[in-house]
Amino acid sequence: MGRSVLVTGGNRGIGLAIARDLAEQGHSVAVTHRGSGAPEGLFGVRADVTDSEQIDAAFKQVEEHQGPVEVLVSNAGMNDDTLLMRMSEEQFTKVVDANLTGAYRVAKRASRGMLRAKFGRFIFISSVVGLSGGAGQVNYAASKAGLVGLARSLTRELGSRNITANVVAPGFIVTDMTDALTDDQRAAALAQIPAGRYGEAPEIAAAVRFLASDEAGYVNGAVLPVDGGLGMGH
Ligand code: NDP
Secondary structure, rough: OOOOEEEEEOOHHHHHHHHHHHOOOOOOEEEEEOOOOOOOOEEEEEOOOOOOHHHHHHHHHHHHHHHHOOOEEEEOOOOOOOOHHHHHHHHHHHHEEEEEEEHHHHHHHHHHHHHOOEEEEEOOOOOOOOHOOOOOOOHHHHHHHHHHHHHHHHHHHHHHHHHEEEEEEOEEEEOHHHHOHHHHHHHHHOOOOOOOOEOOHHHHHHHHHHHHHHHHOOOOOEEEEOOOOOOOOO
8 A cells, every 4th residue: 555655865865765665665755855856756845854844844745745644764864973072062963953853853743644544654764873883973873873762762652553663774875975984984884894895775775665564563663774784783
């Protein structure tokens, strides 16, 4: 059955791969963007996840276009890496505001419709770094770890209403975000990955496809790593 899906940050990178995959499954898929416009064949709504009013307006457009959001993929995220000693409070709060508070904002807005429909799938895109930590990433890692607590609390609050909340924790995936790393950083990461290669965005989409499905109704509060074995043990 086709569901109404919203993917935040679905205009490029991992989010776009997720949106395209879910659209291929027959779902109605909307994506948020911040001015780039909608990718070909997808319904786009403009929203910055740091702004509740923009989120509300975006949800209204999605509701008019394809009905209340039944599957929310909270994917929008950013990083601003530097060692703690050099990290300003603004750098810390900016990343947490986008990655964690942003996820709270969209989840809260989506929960209304899910409760009414007695069906929902929340999927939060975290990171291996949220579980293992990363030097120079106290802001990013804290925000990504926070998504686990957020999802598991949602599971406890809404689990009896046929609503699931799960986390996907990608490892090193080739996108604009990882293109910004230095060759040394890329080589160091590769040396730690048992799979011996970087991941591709469609590999994250495949995990999301499962968690979004009706068949995944008994998977709740889970953290699914998709990282080539990088974070084993968490
Ligand atoms: P990209 O940098 O390629 O894309 C980031 C996306 O998030 C863009 O669509 C961007 O929109 C959007 N975004 C960022 N900030 C905001 C905001 N305030 N409001 C709305 N949208 C925003 O990153 P990836 O595709 O690599 O990453 C996607 C997610 O996966 C992120 O949460 C990231 O942390 C996570 N992740 C990525 C990994 C990787 O190796 N690539 C590993 C682990 C996790 P815009 O185009 O407008 O800038």
